[in-house]
Amino acid sequence: MSKTPVTFRLNGEDAAAFADPGSNLLDFLRRAVGDLSPKYGCGQGTCGACTVLIDGEPHLSCITLAETVTGREVRTAGGLANGPILDRLQEAFIDKFAAQCGYCTPGMLMAATALLDKNANPSRQDVIDAIGGNICRCTGYEPIVDAILEASRNTRGAA
Amino acid sequence: MAVHKGRGFACINYPIGMNLGGDPSQALVHSTPDGKFKVTLSSIDLGQGIKSVGRQIAAETLGIPIEDVYVDTADSDTGPHDMGSFASRGTHRMGNAIIRAASEARAQMLEAAAEKLEVDASDLTTDGKGNIHVKNVPSRSITVEETAQAAQFEQGRTLAGRGIFLVPLSGVDADTGEMTPVSCFAHAALIIDVEVDDETGEVEVLQINSAYEVGRALNPKLVEQQLIGGAWMGVSHALYETTEPYYPDRSHGPQDFNTYLMPGPGEIAPHHISILERPAPDAPFGGKGPGEMCANPVLPAVANAVYNAVGVRCDSLPITPEKVLRGIRANGGARPGGRA
Numbered sequence: 317m318s319k320t321p322v323t324f325r326l327n328g329e330d331a332a333a334f335a336d337p338g339s340n341l342l343d344f345l346r347r348a349v350g351d352l353s354p355k356y357g358c359g360q361g362t363c364g365a366c367t368v369l370i371d372g373e374p375h376l377s378c379i380t381l382a383e384t385v386t387g388r389e390v391r392t393a394g395g396l397a398n399g400p401i402l403d404r405l406q407e408a409f410i411d412k413f414a415a416q417c418g419y420c421t422p423g424m425l426m427a428a429t430a431l432l433d434k435n436a437n438p439s440r441q442d443v444i445d446a447i448g449g450n451i452c453r454c455t456g457y458e459p460i461v462d463a464i465l466e467a468s469r470n471t472r473g474a475a
Numbered sequence: 476m477a478v479h480k481g482r483g484f485a486c487i488n489y490p491i492g493m494n495l496g497g498d499p500s501q502a503l504v505h506s507t508p509d510g511k512f513k514v515t516l517s518s519i520d521l522g523q524g525i526k527s528v529g530r531q532i533a534a535e536t537l538g539i540p541i542e543d544v545y546v547d548t549a550d551s552d553t554g555p556h557d558m559g560s561f562a563s564r565g566t567h568r569m570g571n572a573i574i575r576a577a578s579e580a581r582a583q584m585l586e587a588a589a590e591k592l593e594v595d596a597s598d599l600t601t602d603g604k605g606n607i608h609v610k611n612v613p614s615r616s617i618t619v620e621e622t623a624q625a626a627q628f629e630q631g632r633t634l635a636g637r638g639i640f641l642v643p644l645s646g647v648d649a650d651t652g653e654m655t656p657v658s659c660f661a662h663a664a665l666i667i668d669v670e671v672d673d674e675t676g677e678v679e680v681l682q683i684n685s686a687y688e689v690g691r692a693l694n695p696k697l698v699e700q701q702l703i704g705g706a707w708m709g710v711s712h713a714l715y716e717t718t719e720p721y722y723p724d725r726s727h728g729p730q731d732f733n734t735y736l737m738p739g740p741g742e743i744a745p746h747h748i749s750i751l752e753r754p755a756p757d758a759p760f761g762g763k764g765p766g767e768m769c770a771n772p773v774l775p776a777v778a779n780a781v782y783n784a785v786g787v788r789c790d791s792l793p794i795t796p797e798k799v800l801r802g803i804r805a806n807g808g809a810r811p812g813g814r815a
Contacts, residue, residue, distance in 0.1 A: 448739055448741065
């Protein structure tokens with residue numbers, strides 16, 4: 317079977333690569349496009365480490381067909397920082413010690429990005445709900461929730 | 476049908492590292508031509524922070540800024556032998572090995588500086604800011620960078636050090652049965668408050684109050700982070716996690732993260748920690764290892780809290796709603812406070 321050309325927007329820029337037949341978005345992003353920021357955790361949509369945004373909505377890239385992003389806007393953790401300047405969420409994760417091994421962090425960051433894009437003033441429960449599909453083994457979640465709330469406060473302060 | 480409150484206590488002595496044929500760690504330290512220092516370890520940092528703590532220990536021992544130290548881990552092809560990252564041994568074993576390696580490298584650094592300054596090495600000291608100077612005469616100084624360049628390009632000298640820390644195998648005395656399996660103990664005590672629903676058997680952890688004695692908190696934020704996360708994992712082991720829920724019957728085992736139960740962000744229990752410091756004489760700057768100890772006392776404390784709430788003594792983990800309900804039924808009803 318032939319490969320399928322997929323043209324899309326990745327973190328605000330035009331992108332194109334060939335997708336293997338039936339390949340999932342996570343494999344496509346990591347192998348064909350070269351964006352290693354979404355992580356392979358469970359490969360069956362239950363851990364959240366591979367979370368990316370498609371047209372602003374969080375999706376589990378390991379169970380999303382690569383071809384379905386044709387013409388759409390994909391955002392990954394690799395696109396959060398502006399050169400050396402980190403995103404507010406990334407700064408807050410550092411400030412609150414919200415990562416230990418760091419494997420869940422890209423997925424957490426994208427789930428939180430989707431939340432803050434829609435809701436600039438989330439409650440603690442809103443944050444808990446937003447990352448409810450993302451598993452973390454190290455932190456006990458509280459530092460992550462604290463970091464996302466701090467980022468939301470910083471976002472409001474800058475606006 | 477009611478929800479019962481319960482409180483459980485547990486405390487532990489936690490041995491740092493292990494003793495099965497000896498427990499060595501090695502470290503190598505060497506300078507680059509621009510006066511930075513590299514620490515090479517074979518043990519990995521899997522989130523516990525040995526890269527950060529090892530960097531602090533090396534910088535402190537060398538007497539140079541922490542920004543000038545780089546810690547390279549996780550390549551057993553190129554690094555010196557290490558038993559590994561487990562048993563809460565990283566800070567204690569690797570930290571001690573780093574101190575020895577960095578001390579040797581520091582001695583060579585001072586020798587090289589002494590040659591340049593035409594003084595005796597024993598008269599030199601470091602200011603921790605990248606300078607080496609004659610004691611009490613800060614104006615007679617040379618930078619670490621100039622020293623490294625002089626050593627490598629003029630003197631043909633390496634600024635490097637080797638370090639090993641070994642807790643040797645402790646044999647058992649044939650007459651008394653005595654042995655010394657560990658050299659260093661950390662300690663913890665905690666109180667856990669729970670609510671147990673005697674209709675559903677569900678246990679909810681309301682709060683944790685703990686005291687952890689870690690020798691010396693070499694990096695207080697990392698210690699706190701590890702204690703918070705590790706205690707959460709203890710709750711997870713106490714109430715949720717098992718690969719064999721009906722052992723030895725292998726059926727109904729979890730297949731994936733959908734069926735392997737773990738608490739999520741919705742089950743966060745407030746955790747108030749007191750960190751106590753009793754520096755250990757054989758530990759690097761007194762620091763023991765808070766690794767596994769953060770999770771261990773949580774399990775018996777939860778079991779005691781469940782007993783205190785409904786009078787059910789669970790002797791296998793995890794303490795599932797099913798076990799709690801079976802216990803309540805066997806007792807003929809909930810026994811708040813453990814009363815018969």
